[in-house]
Amino acid sequence: MELPQPEPGPGEVLVRLAAAGLNPIDWKLADGAFGSSVPVAFPLVLGSDGAGEVLAVGTGVRRFTVGDAVFGQFQRPEHGGGSYCELAVANEQSLAQAARSVTYATSAAVPTAGMTAYNLVEETRISEGRRVLITGATGGVGTFVTQLAAGRGAEVLVTARPAMAELMRNLGASATFDHTAGPIADQVLAAYPDGVDVLIDMVSGPGEFVELTRTVRDGGTAVSLIGSADADVLTEHNLRGFNFVNRPSPQLLEILAGQVDAGRLxxxxxxxxxxxxxxxxxxxxxxxxxxxxxxxxx
Ligand SMILES: NC(=O)c1ccc[n+]([C@@H]2O[C@H](COP(=O)([O-])OP(=O)(O)OC[C@H]3O[C@@H](n4cnc5c(N)ncnc54)[C@H](OP(=O)(O)O)[C@@H]3O)[C@@H](O)[C@H]2O)c1
Structure with missing residues (x-):
């Protein structure tokens, strides 16, 4: 549908979008999955991630000028704004200069999944020598986490259908497990009887999540991206764990753009x-x- 051109207010930036990146949270928002905890104004433009050129800046904006190539997050449900459109307004703190070496389409694929992945490796303290299991690894977040964890020297085990196995190894995975071929916990423990230090799970409901924690060593860390971790149950199993909540920042966007330009991501x-x-x-x-x-x- 046609909507009036949005105007950037103080601290806001108007962007002519060239590409929007899709995330599962987009259809979850459309479904009303967040209930009254996320106020929504209609008509609502869906879409968090986007990349394009700055068309105008509001008063007080310091980090951008007209013509800058930017990428970041645009979903502002309370204002009805999102990235699946031609012209969108974002707070300047939700944007950064886009990577120079890639297209807008590539930049638009980075913000939500990339920042999630970066925060995940930080918060689970993934480092050299640690063994991590990532389920749902072939999706947007997983392909970034795999690379970032491997880049820190971790041993990375991932779920992947056979057709995706080689690609995941090229991204840094040491081993792949086919989630269509039987329970992942059994497959992992057969190959690695001493288990993993960190579990990052993006796909399991609460019961399956507990089952997967069998792969985590005593004192290890288990994280759910979809709210399946129960702190009491994890404590009973002598594990640290939490339901991950993303914390976006302009600094993280800058780090990710830098890694893309450096060929590391x-x-x-x-x-x-x-x-x-x-x-x-x-x-x-x-x-x-x-x-x-x-x-x-x-
Ligand atoms: N908590 C937060 O702050 C936060 C932030 C970002 C994302 N998330 C959530 O994290 C989840 C993943 O996000 P995403 O953007 O990476 O999603 P995505 O791009 O849609 O990827 C989903 C991936 O999961 C794989 N998969 C599906 N079922 C599987 C199973 N049973 N075992 C192993 N792999 C399976 C799929 O591979 P196949 O097709 O080969 O099965 C696909 O590659 C979503 O639910 C998203 O909403 C949460």
Whole structure:
């Protein structure tokens, strides 16, 4: 639909978007999954992630000028704003200069999944010599976590269908386990009887999550991205654990753009489709079968 051109207020930036990145949170928001905890104004433009050129800046904006190539997060449900559109306003703290060496489509694939991945490796203290198991690793967040964890010298075990195994190894995984071939915990413990130090799980409900924690050594860490970790149950098993909540920042966006430009972070755009096909792309995301990131070309 056509909407009036948004105006940047104080501290805000108006961006002509060239690409929007799709995340599962987009269809979760459309479903009303966050209830009254996230106030929403209609008409609501969906979409957190985007990249494009600065068209205008509001008063007090210091970090950007007209013409800058930027990327970041645009979803502001309380204002009805998002990134699946041509012109969007963001707070300047939600944006950073885009990586210079890649297209807008590639930059649009980074913000939410990249910052999530970066915060995950920090908060689980992944470092040299630690062994980490990542489930749901072939999606947007997982392909970044795999690279960042391997980059820190960790031994990275991931779930992947056979067709994705080689790609995941190229991103730094030491071993892959086919989640369509039987319980992951059994497969991992058969290959690594002493288990892992850290579990990062993106796909399991509460019962399956507890089952997966069998792979984690005493005193290890187990994290759920979808709210399946129960602190009391984890304590009973002598594990540290939590339900991850992302904490975005402009500094993190700058770090990620720098890593992309330095060739240390590969962005896997699995699918690029025109904006008009956003409903189909969202429907595909709902199936949980994304391989890498989906980007909407605007
Ligand atoms: N808590 C937070 O702050 C936060 C932040 C970001 C994301 N998230 C959540 O984290 C989840 C992952 O996000 P994403 O952007 O990476 O999603 P995504 O790009 O849609 O990726 C989903 C991936 O999961 C794999 N998968 C599905 N079922 C699986 C299973 N049973 N075992 C192993 N792998 C399985 C899929 O591979 P196959 O098709 O091969 O099965 C696909 O590669 C979403 O639910 C998202 O909402 C939470």
């Amino acid at each position: 590969t962005v896997l755009v699995g699918r690029e489709v025109p904006l008009e096909e956003a409903p189909d792309a969202l429907a595909a995301s709902r199936t949980g079968r994304a391989q890498g990131k989906t980007v909407l070309a605007i």
